[in-house]
Amino acid sequence: MKIGVVTRPNSDAAAAAVELFTGLAAQRGMLVGSVEERGSGVALEPDRMADCDVVIAIGGDGTVLEAVRYGVPNDLPVLGVNVGRVGFLAEAELDDLPVVVEVIAGQSWSEMSRMTLTSTIEGGGSGVGLNDIVVEKINSQQLVSLELHIDGERFLTYRADGLVFATPTGSTAYNLSAGGPIVDPLIDTTIVTPVAPYSMFARALCLPPESKIVCTVTLDRPAGVSADGVVVGMLDPGNSVTIERGPSRARFITLSKRSYLQTVKAKLKLYEGLDGASF
Numbered sequence: 001m002k003i004g005v006v007t008r009p010n011s012d013a014a015a016a017a018v019e020l021f022t023g024l025a026a027q028r029g030m031l032v033g034s035v036e037e038r039g040s041g042v043a044l045e046p047d048r049m050a051d052c053d054v055v056i057a058i059g060g061d062g063t064v065l066e067a068v069r070y071g072v073p074n075d076l077p078v079l080g081v082n083v084g085r086v087g088f089l090a091e092a093e094l095d096d097l098p099v100v101v102e103v104i105a106g107q108s109w110s111e112m113s114r115m116t117l118t119s120t121i122e123g124g125g126s127g128v129g130l131n132d133i134v135v136e137k138i139n140s141q142q143l144v145s146l147e148l149h150i151d152g153e154r155f156l157t158y159r160a161d162g163l164v165f166a167t168p169t170g171s172t173a174y175n176l177s178a179g180g181p182i183v184d185p186l187i188d189t190t191i192v193t194p195v196a197p198y199s200m201f202a203r204a205l206c207l208p209p210e211s212k213i214v215c216t217v218t219l220d221r222p223a224g225v226s227a228d229g230v231v232v233g234m235l236d237p238g239n240s241v242t243i244e245r246g247p248s249r250a251r252f253i254t255l256s257k258r259s260y261l262q263t264v265k266a267k268l269k270l271y272e273g274l275d276g277a278s279f
Contacts, residue, residue, distance in 0.1 A: 001030045004052035006067040008059030028105040060084020079253040116246030127227030131170030136162025145219035160197035180204040216240040
C-alpha cells in the first residue's frame with residue numbers, strides 16, 4: 001500500500017502532522033510516497049501520484065481541493081485530515097490519525113463519490129472544479145454583464161460582480177457566502193448563484209446536472225474564470241465559457257457515520273438554545 005500525501009505549505013502544524021502520519025504508516029508497513037520538504041511544509045511530486053493507492057490531504061479545505069486535483073485524473077480516493085480552521089471537506093481531525101492509518105492499512109473504508117464541473121473557454125483554457133467554477137469581474141470598480149444560455153435557451157443577462165456555478169460539495173463555499181442554498185452532496189445538481197447582482201432578481205438556480213451552461217460577456221469589460229480558486233483564463237467581451245458536469249467524479253473516503261446535516265451544524269457552529277432557536 002502506497003499513500004500519497006498533499007499538505008499545506010509553510011505550516012508547522014501540517015508538517016508535524018505529516019511526520020506523525022508517516023511514522024504511523026511505516027509501523028504498518030505502508031509507504032508514504034514521494035514526500036519532500038518545501039519550506040516548512042511538504043508536498044508530493046505530482047508525477048508520482050499515479051503510483052499511489054490513496055491520497056491523504058493534511059491541511060484545510062484548500063489542501064483537500066489540491067488533493068482532489070491529483071485524485072480525480074488518477075481515479076484515487078481522497079481523505080482529508082483537518083489542520084485548518086473549518087475543514088468542511090475533511091473527514092478526520094488530527095486526533096484521528098491513528099484510526100486513519102488503521103482503516104487504510106485494513107482497506108476497510110467506505111467511499112462517497114461527488115460530482116465535478118468542467119469549464120471550457122471559447123478558444124482558450126479549461127479547468128475542473130469540485131467546489132465551483134466562478135466567472136467574475138476583474139476591475140473591482142466595475143460590474144460585468146454575463147448572459148446565460150442553458151441547454152441552448154437564452155435565460156437572463158446578469159449585471160453583477162460575477163456568477164458562481166457550484167456543485168453540492170461547493171454549496172457551503174463561495175456559493176453560501178453569495179447567498180446560495182446548502183445542498184446535500186448526495187444530490188447531483190449545478191447551482192447558479194449571482195454575486196452582488198445589480199438586479200431585482202438575485203435568486204440562485206438549481207439545474208439538472210446534465211445542463212450545458214454557456215456564459216458570455218456582453219459589455220466592454222472582461223471577466224476572469226477560475227475553477228476551485230485556480231485561474232482558468234480570461235473572457236474578453238463577446239467571449240464565452242461553457243460549464244458542464246465533469247466526466248469524472250471525485251472519490252472520498254468516509255470514516256464517520258455522522259449525517260450531512262450533523263456535519264453542517266458542527267462545521268458552521270450552529271447551536272440551539274433551550275427554546276429550540278438556533279444561533
